Amino acid sequence: MRIEAASLHDLPGAYRVCLLTGDAGQDASAVYRDPDLIGHVYVGPYLAHGSGTQLVVVDEAGVCGYLLSADDTSAFESWAERSWWPPLRSRYPILDDGSRDAELVRLIHAPESTPPELSDDYPAHLHIDLLERARGRGLGRRLIERLLEELRGRGVPGVHLGVDASNANGLGFYDHLGFREVAREPGGILMGLRLDR
Numbered sequence: 001m002r003i004e005a006a007s008l009h010d011l012p013g014a015y016r017v018c019l020l021t022g023d024a025g026q027d028a029s030a031v032y033r034d035p036d037l038i039g040h041v042y043v044g045p046y047l048a049h050g051s052g053t054q055l056v057v058v059d060e061a062g063v064c065g066y067l068l069s070a071d072d073t074s075a076f077e078s079w080a081e082r083s084w085w086p087p088l089r090s091r092y093p094i095l096d097d098g099s100r101d102a103e104l105v106r107l108i109h110a111p112e113s114t115p116p117e118l119s120d121d122y123p124a125h126l127h128i129d130l131l132e133r134a135r136g137r138g139l140g141r142r143l144i145e146r147l148l149e150e151l152r153g154r155g156v157p158g159v160h161l162g163v164d165a166s167n168a169n170g171l172g173f174y175d176h177l178g179f180r181e182v183a184r185e186p187g188g189i190l191m192g193l194r195l196d197r
Helices: 008-020 037-042 044-049 073-091 100-109 116-121 139-153 168-176
Strands: 002-005 054-059 062-070 124-130 158-164 180-185 188-194
Touching: 002 139, 008 037, 008 044, 008 054, 008 062, 008 124, 037 044, 037 100, 044 062, 044 073, 054 139, 062 073, 062 139, 073 100, 073 116, 073 124, 116 180, 116 188, 124 139, 139 158, 158 168, 168 188
Parallel strands: 124 158
Antiparallel strands: 002 054, 054 062, 062 124, 158 188, 180 188
16 A cells, blocks of 8 residues: 555545545445535545645555645635535535435535634644555554644644544544644534644
8 A cells, every 4th residue: 555645536536435434434325325425525625626735545446545634724715615615506405304415515505614713723634534444554644644744844833633523543543643632513523733842
């Protein structure tokens, strides 16, 4: 397995990884009727925007993991509001059927906005997912360490991420790397790491 800079050619594989890890790290294929929705929210904008650090893990079967990030969360969210979300809003009208698809469609129409008190101290953010076959090999640590090195090189003072509150393995992994809980949101924990201390 190797780590490579991500490109738009990796979009289908990264969407697949997102779906196969989209239920607190487990396969969400049976959870969503539209398998692309979760990727539209958590993968597509990063590869389309193309700034920050975008990495994929690749083996002979294709993309089996990724780390996607934005150095400036506020600027990234502004870009997405102008460029990423409008076409998706036209494609996906708001659903009111209580489904998990409806939850993602609501995020397309009303994306989460990072509070200034979080983005001031931790301006960068990241998403990372690995398929089962890529876990337990130290790849997650290598992805995070590469990101942190690149963020420091670009002068970014801090980074944050969200973790599903039920993902005990994820919470332990980030804690071991030095991330600490900085806020809570419904069903999730926000963890941050300062890079200038």
